Amino acid sequence: MRKTWLRDYIIKRLFYAVIIAWGVLTITFLLVRLGPSSPADKYLTNLAARGEEPTQAIEAIEARYGLDKPIYEQYVDYMGNLVRGDWGWSFSTSMPVTGLIKAHWIYSFQLILLSTILAALIGIFIGIYSAVRQYSKTDYIATFFSFIGISIPNFWLGVMLILLFSVQLGLFKTYYDTSIPLLSLANLKQLILPVVTLGTGMMAGYTRYTRSAMLDNLRKDFVRTARAKGLPERTVIGKHVFRNAVLPLVTIIMFDLGSIVFGGAYLTEIIFGIPGLGRISFNAIFADDYAVVVAITLISALLVLLINLATDIAYAYLDPRIRYD
């Protein structure tokens, strides 16, 4: 009985996710078309700056972007292209956008992955400890530091770390070196500062949320029952309490993703010169390369959608109470 319910729920959520995805694509399209200068204009300014002849280019662009067609036809074309995998051409790098993304996604991925793992492991652990030993010195210190961690602007933290460790102490290079192979220790070394930058804010958040979720559950009656059964304290906390605390934690983590993680990764990439999708988008902004900016904004939104979906399903699996309504 449980299995089929889960499957139905997944299908329902997938369907809903598709609707949201459609909403995202549509809003992006509207924003672009509502803008004062069309993609064509920006490209043309670029051309003019380079001293090339615009008229042929104008026609080519209009044909390519379909700007001569009525807006609903443009919309249909846009949707069609996206779905088919034609995400446009990046003139600033002379590559198809999809190619650009393929070349650079790995850098963003490794940064976000490492930061999340670091933040989650340390943050959750400290959060649990803090909650169990509430009011102790460790708790106060941990709470204090997590407060600081949340309040520090992460881009400033990055600059400060560079100032201290690269400029003054000379321990790290100030710029990310792409020639170093990804799966090497040297790569790990040059990722230390960026990961700390991105991870600190995340870790502070994890500590705070875990602590509060644990505290909420430590007061509940079933904890007393578990102790009355004779269970050792570590089982009471680690199994009974944690399993309940995980539920709100999962929701909050997913909620944070869009606002903190992606935004933070964007800034971190720019500061440290890591050629991930954030930095690529940033370069494209100053080159007026519309296609790239649109594409990366879309990708980030769709990723958030995917992760939300996964989290929802995970939550449904973890919390038996919502399953049998």
Add this chain to the structure above:
Amino acid sequence: MTKKRIKRLAGRVGGIKNLILIPLAALWLLTLLLDIFVVEKIFTPLGYLYIAIGILALIYVVWPLYSGRRLVDYYWQRVKKNRLAVGGLAFILFLILLALIGPFFTTDPTAANFEEKNTPPVGFSIEESVYHAETGQFITKATSGTWEHPLGTDNKGRDLLAMLISGAGVSLQVGLLATGIAVALGTLIGVISAYLGGKVDNILMRFTDVMMTFPFFLLLVFIIFIFGPSLAFIVLVIGLTGWTGTARLIRSETLSLRTREFILAAKALGASDGRIVLAHLIPNVVSLIVVIATLSIPGVILAEAALSFIGLGDPSVTSWGMILRAGQQSLDITWWVAVVPGVMLFLTVLAFNFVGDGLRDAFDPRSSV
């Protein structure tokens, strides 16, 4: 207009406050439209935002606070006990004072003075390789800070203290206005959604979901990229993209309040008038709105700072993010230009977080303050 007719009209729009809002809002809109189409430049774009938020704040924040003085005083007593919150409040007041009065005591932040570039703050000194025109060689010259530029200057000779004060003004304005817009919009959508329910709720919440799917900062960057950076516009955009969290929270709180016993009790006592029910609902939501607003301000300030930092801020305005950017670009020489604005941002965010947490604890009847 007899008193009775006014009361009935008020009942239909949901309260006296809404009744007063409508003509004021219409007037504002009219002025705005006149400005756009008849091209008169009555107010600056920022000015319009100020007026709009000001009207909303007066009707929905200041007026309730004044009429509920005793309650406000009760809560204030509770907040006072939280030293961190009081400290935060003091810092914020200091910032406001700085932003308002500071510009009268300092030089123009945008005045570039290449003679005095790269001077460190008071008490520090740096060594630089400077080309000495007379001898035609590079000599190391030590520059130390002077009281003329107590916080030093950047690599274009602009006084850092003056820049910081200007930045304080920018951050506070953005924080106040953009949060005002975001919270107002979020509350409106949340309350409408919860109150009307059904299809309206469905559509509004789907729309909220879509907007929430965009990572906040990336969406900001995207929109600024398309439309261009000007301070008023940045404020508007932050407000128009940051309402989603508020909408969700307000909606869920309103929904839960509707079914709570004290509302049912009020109804049982004969208060079936929608207006009175709103008079019971709103005070409970107001405390939530205040907490949300206070805790949103840091995010807004950081968003604007981040935008300026990466170069998408308003270039005609000196904001802390912009200073940080300048500092980062010449990090090996003028490191103080990177350190100080960050410290200010950090302290400001900390202050608002402390105050917000203090308010939240004060409003929560279960927490012993």
Add this chain to the structure above:
Amino acid sequence: MKEVILSVKNLKTYFFTKRGVVRAVDGISFDLVKGECLCLVGESGCGKTVTALSILGLIDSPPGRVVGGEIFYDSTDLTKSSAEKLRHIRGKEIAMIFQDAQSALNPVFTIGDQIVEQIKLHLAVSQRGAKERAIGLLKEVGIPSPEEVAGYYPHQLSGGMRQRAMIAMGLSCDPQLLIADEPTTAVDVTIKAQIIDLFQKLKESRRMSLLFITHELGIVSEIGDRIVVMYAGRVAETAPAAELLKNPKHPYTSGLIRCLPDITQEGERLESIPGTVPSLVNPPRGCLFHPRCNRAMAICRKEEPPPVSISRGHTVFCHLY
């Protein structure tokens, strides 16, 4: 000679809070004989639950602490036992079940899992053996289709079923003593009767000792062998059940009995005991009940009443005697 398996001597449990020291339990003594059902009766807040929790060392240790007295189980003083020893006793020798099964059971684990967990903790059985034993227990407490129910989560069961499931969990390791903290309070009237019947059946079939905590005198008369009446953290009166109900000596006890609505009497106003329970932070001197007692004397205001033996097994703490 009857064997006493639990002996509580002058137990004192205080809670140290910001507003003062709450003397939740201030000198309670009673003995529990093997195979009997002893009922702890009293109003909410009189310290019944705290007494029970103190026995198993389950008092939350910032604010609360057992500050005095002894609790002898099987010649071991539980107040002085190590945490390790207490853990071995909990769930195996002495088991406790709680008032609201909905919140007392962990919502994210199945009933079966929670029972099996306890079985495997204390008894050396395999997973399969534990599961079978759990199903057997569910059957014993009267749950239909126990195999299915074992796979259910707490929220899927009705109130009565949940209570039975919790009882099953309490019984899972064949405890010598079962402490039941108001097991019928959070349950409908019809279910109440069923639960009481279940307890009676279990008491007989398992020859188990039962410490039954409740504020309902009606239940006490059905299931109790002996009753301890508590008031504001102290004992008011102790007696065998029939004797107490027929011959209550303490004014509080007689007041409680009078409060029970009598279906045979027509048109009478419901009786109540005037006044409220005293603050446990700053208890008044003398007998704690004197402000509400209609037979209070001068001495009641000054001195704590000593125990007076009325008859065999019947002790009262009152200056009247």
